[in-house]
Amino acid sequence: MVPEWLRIGSRADLETGRVRRVIFGRQAVALFVWNGAVCAIGDECPHRGTSLAHGDVSDDGYVACSQHGWEYSLTTGCGRQAFEGRVPTFLVREHSGEIFIADRPARRDAVSNDAALPQTPDAMPTETTSVWNPDQYERFRHERSLPFFDLLSLVEKRPAMRVVDLGCGTGELTRRLHRTLGAQETLGIDNSETMLARSADVAGDGLRFDRDDIAKFPGDRGTFDVVFTNAALQWLPDHTTLFARLRTALAPGGQLAVQMPTNYDHPSHTVAADVAAEEPFRSALGGYVRADDVVLAPEAYASLLFKLGFARQHVRLQVYAHSLDDRTQVIEWVRGTLLTDYEKRLPSDLFASFLARYRERLLPQLEDTRPYFYPFKRVLMWAAL
Numbered sequence: 001m002v003p004e005w006l007r008i009g010s011r012a013d014l015e016t017g018r019v020r021r022v023i024f025g026r027q028a029v030a031l032f033v034w035n036g037a038v039c040a041i042g043d044e045c046p047h048r049g050t051s052l053a054h055g056d057v058s059d060d061g062y063v064a065c066s067q068h069g070w071e072y073s074l075t076t077g078c079g080r081q082a083f084e085g086r087v088p089t090f091l092v093r094e095h096s097g098e099i100f101i102a103d104r105p106a107r108r109d110a111v112s113n114d115a116a117l118p119q120t121p122d123a124m125p126t127e128t129t130s131v132w133n134p135d136q137y138e139r140f141r142h143e144r145s146l147p148f149f150d151l152l153s154l155v156e157k158r159p160a161m162r163v164v165d166l167g168c169g170t171g172e173l174t175r176r177l178h179r180t181l182g183a184q185e186t187l188g189i190d191n192s193e194t195m196l197a198r199s200a201d202v203a204g205d206g207l208r209f210d211r212d213d214i215a216k217f218p219g220d221r222g223t224f225d226v227v228f229t230n231a232a233l234q235w236l237p238d239h240t241t242l243f244a245r246l247r248t249a250l251a252p253g254g255q256l257a258v259q260m261p262t263n264y265d266h267p268s269h270t271v272a273a274d275v276a277a278e279e280p281f282r283s284a285l286g287g288y289v290r291a292d293d294v295v296l297a298p299e300a301y302a303s304l305l306f307k308l309g310f311a312r313q314h315v316r317l318q319v320y321a322h323s324l325d326d327r328t329q330v331i332e333w334v335r336g337t338l339l340t341d342y343e344k345r346l347p348s349d350l351f352a353s354f355l356a357r358y359r360e361r362l363l364p365q366l367e368d369t370r371p372y373f374y375p376f377k378r379v380l381m382w383a384a385l
């Protein structure tokens, strides 16, 4: 279908920032001048619906959402990371110093730029279109990333901060942390060589990575304005001592931000412990069973933060609602997290047997519905000195 063209103002209006977004019908469009060209994209971040119109634009043409830093290409609308999905793009034309945009999102397969410009250019159509429709894989990744962005949104942005990310994994989200906070320096620490091998691609511009055991942090690294750790501290014991040590790594006024899963009472976790206690796994594991009491209750962390001298705090238990295709996907979910603890302790053939037994015992305990609803509890906390 041929689009109508809507006049949105002059190029000068855009270049001076006088016009940044337009609304027609129920469609909001964010406008940017990048690389000399006018770009128009849907003005609604797929994460939580924040306006993109006032986000920072990177040199390579991505706008970062001001809320949690997800980034979208100004030319294609695609997220920089697959889990960020996509926002619609709109065709733009310039005529006699005036800027016009098409009244509906551009189709990627059949872009038409030939429609005649309107004689009466202020026509206001009402059609609304949404093109974001991520496939299941993207949604899965998206759901896994939500706690990171929820945690990041708790951190207060201050000038020229020194930040550390404990258990940074591949570093992609550490880069997002670094950019969203506008940090002067961010250090990512992880003990996985495989994970850190990929971090080289995102290092630079004040962001660097160290391979080390986060249990030894801070060592001789000095103090930080933010100690950030997403889904990592649950692997370390004795949180009373651990948090006291993290406290010593904070500069005056420093912030601590921690997120940990605490879903130990769900069958996905209790069954793993039950199987580990069965033979032949019990002997092969030397009696090891993943402890279910490492992560404390939210109120215990609140008390601990108070005792450690934090002046302000926010501690909460949050249930993430995951809609999986069916109950077997719970096994895939847990395989990438909890079960890795058993995988690294068992020979591969025995771990295959462990997995088969886990599946045999777990599935009867889960409702056989499609989709399968998997509630997942996490504790999120932020505190400032």
Ligand code: FES
Binding pocket: 045, 046, 047, 048, 049, 050, 065, 066, 067, 068, 069, 070, 149
């Ligand atoms: S609302 Fe945009 S990144 Fe969260």
